[in-house]
Amino acid sequence: MIDNRRMKPIPYELYYWPQIQGRGEFVRLVLEEAAAPYLDVARLPEDQGGVKAMLKLMRAGGDGLQPFAPPFLKSGELLIAQTANILAYLAPRHGLVPEDESSRVSALQLQLTIGDLVSEVHDTHHPIDVGQTYEQQRPEALKRATAFVKERLPKFLGYFERVLARREHLTGDTLSYVDLSAFQVVCGLEYAFPAAMKRLSPNLPSLLGLRDRIAARPRIKEYLQSARRIPFSEQGIFRHYPELDAAAE
Numbered sequence: 001m002i003d004n005r006r007m008k009p010i011p012y013e014l015y016y017w018p019q020i021q022g023r024g025e026f027v028r029l030v031l032e033e034a035a036a037p038y039l040d041v042a043r044l045p046e047d048q049g050g051v052k053a054m055l056k057l058m059r060a061g062g063d064g065l066q067p068f069a070p071p072f073l074k075s076g077e078l079l080i081a082q083t084a085n086i087l088a089y090l091a092p093r094h095g096l097v098p099e100d101e102s103s104r105v106s107a108l109q110l111q112l113t114i115g116d117l118v119s120e121v122h123d124t125h126h127p128i129d130v131g132q133t134y135e136q137q138r139p140e141a142l143k144r145a146t147a148f149v150k151e152r153l154p155k156f157l158g159y160f161e162r163v164l165a166r167r168e169h170l171t172g173d174t175l176s177y178v179d180l181s182a183f184q185v186v187c188g189l190e191y192a193f194p195a196a197m198k199r200l201s202p203n204l205p206s207l208l209g210l211r212d213r214i215a216a217r218p219r220i221k222e223y224l225q226s227a228r229r230i231p232f233s234e235q236g237i238f239r240h241y242p243e244l245d246a247a248a249e
């Protein structure tokens with residue numbers, strides 16, 4: 001977006017919890033690959049933004065609909081929530097999805113499937129109550145993680161592997177936002193479930209190859225090494241609890 005009076009791009013405003021990668025990371029990766037100017041508003045000091053500014057927007061909204069939960073993106077007057085919706089908005093503006101309708105529909109379909117997987121990853125450590133800690137729901141988490149590692153993880157990753165077996169990128173010949181999200185999911189899973197991922201890796205050559213190609217892209221590589229990339233941790237969606245990783249062994 002260009003401000004015609006100054007001929008300078010107006011930065012997007014990303015709103016997401018400041019201490020974790022979480023779902024905000026899918027948006028950050030697109031903005032970073034696109035080299036789009038953006039402010040990570042909740043990570044700014046309070047006099048320039050901060051979590052307070054994020055909560056204020058959630059209560060008041062913009063001129064339109066207020067978001068239910070972060071991440072959300074402010075682009076001019078637009079306030080856009082839901083990760084896949086944000087990505088589907090950004091990608092065509094920055095050449096990160098093919099132009100034809102069929103590819104765009106496929107891209108969103110794949111992104112929503114990634115969203116389903118991310119929710120199931122989250123539920124391995126919070127199977128009962130998002131308002132309580134992992135420690136308060138450990139027995140249920142162990143049950144949930146066992147089923148996840150045994151059944152759901154290979155099913156989801158096997159699906160993406162099959163899609164990729166026929167093409168270089170998830171939506172065809174060219175890079176799209178879905179590849180960036182797949183990269184993030186694979187990295188997150190390798191952090192959270194290293195043993196399970198090691199067992200599955202011989203069956204995932206295409207997906208792991210895609211992960212390596214994305215990591216080597218110059219802008220992504222620079223971003224991953226920068227302080228803008230928040231490390232994985234046990235506060236985020238991808239959490240490493242050894243007992244959950246070992247659940248299905």
Ligand SMILES: N[C@@H](CCC(=O)N[C@@H](CS)C(=O)NCC(=O)O)C(=O)O
Nearest residue numbers: 022023069070071081082083084115
């Ligand atoms: N489907 C939404 C999920 C959004 C979501 O669950 N956001 C989390 C952080 S990753 C949150 O803060 N949720 C607050 C809540 O659900 O009350 C998306 O993909 O953006």
